[in-house]
Amino acid sequence: MRPSLFDRAYLALFREYPQLGPLALMTGASQLAFALLNIYALPIYLGDNLHLSGRALGLASATFLAVETVLKIPMGRLSDRYGRKLFIVLGPLLISLNPTLVASLPKRLWMLVFPLRAMDGVGAAALWPPLFAVVGDLTADRRRAAAMSVMNTVYVTAVGAGVALGAFVAHATHSDKTPFYVATGLLLGSALTAQLGLPRSRRPAENGPPAAPARSAPSTPSPPPAYPFPLILLMSLLMTLGVLTLASFLVLYLDQELHLSRLHTGLLLVCLGVPVLLFGLPLGHAADRWGKSRAVRISLVISAALMWAVPSCRSAPLFGAVGALLVLSHVLGTPAWLALVSELAPTRRRGGVMGTVATAEGLGAVLGPLVGGWLWDINHSHIFYGAAAFLTLAAVIALLTLRRDPRPAPG
16 A cells, blocks of 8 residues: 555654664754753843843853864764764763753852853764764665754754743743753753664764675766865855854844743744644655755755845744744755765765864854854844845855755765
8 A cells, every 4th residue: 555645754764764763852852952051041041130241142152162163073083983872872961960050150150151161062062973974874865865854853843942941941930040950851861862772883884785896897987076075164154154143142032122921932932843843854855856955055045035034023923934934944955955965975984074064063153153142232133134144145155056966975
């Protein structure tokens, strides 16, 4: 009997790659914790409670992201040598107590947030490059965008859900410290899920079938050259800047410009997560069918156009509608981009390549909050214009250069 549309869109991929389930669970728990801490708890604590400037908020986020950026390449390469699981487990485990320590600091010692944020960067660097590399290790080229879409759908949903969870918890407990304790529990749960749910992996170079012996054969045309690596790094930088310029200030914008309560902020972000859950995986399948390069181009054009329009959305329903379309364009393009990049790297060097690309993303993540803080202090709406400018530049480059999918690199 022919499988149903629902089965083909949502279930078949998990039957083919059952390890995606545990990976998705621990990705969700980790990103819930990071989003709750980075986008909700710390901005509220430093901005509303301590009344610090946008520049101070940006610097706190940049400290975390700078350390993560510096360590992503070494962590990716170490995972190539020692296996992915070790890093996926230890990353969240080693920093699980940090949110509780931040919440326990006396207000006069708030500067100690910076070394704790630096430690958080170490844990994040140990987690993310090996995690996305292992998805590339596990999946075939024809299904890789869909598999990356699973991880990205969980990741993006967890961003909104983490902020919503922080808002609901703070509303229910009448305390802005409680979200920090929840983040500690989520990080511990992520490490436990990875330890129990992922098998002890061999080194990536050992995975997959052995290489066929060399033999004499008529010469065949060489594959088309891959995109220049500096282009990939520039695209990754701009795409990250397009998100991180505003991420640290979004909750404050909803509070100060749209005048939403903690409860209403949480409800709005839950609504933004619904289309991601419904359409994230089907959009990943669509990217595999259309071609990953085309999906990236479509995504960036839509995202840039919508981001220019956000500051004119002065009501919560209109802001939510435009935000939902923005999120959907993101979940179309980002998995396709990750899949495209992972296909360019030989399996035995995939962790290092993903770490290098993640470093470019990390540079954007470091600069984003600093640029966002500067724009926030000028005018709160300018954070969206800054993000729109970066996305527009990325869209122009994509339209000019990403004309077709490259052939995957050999083992």
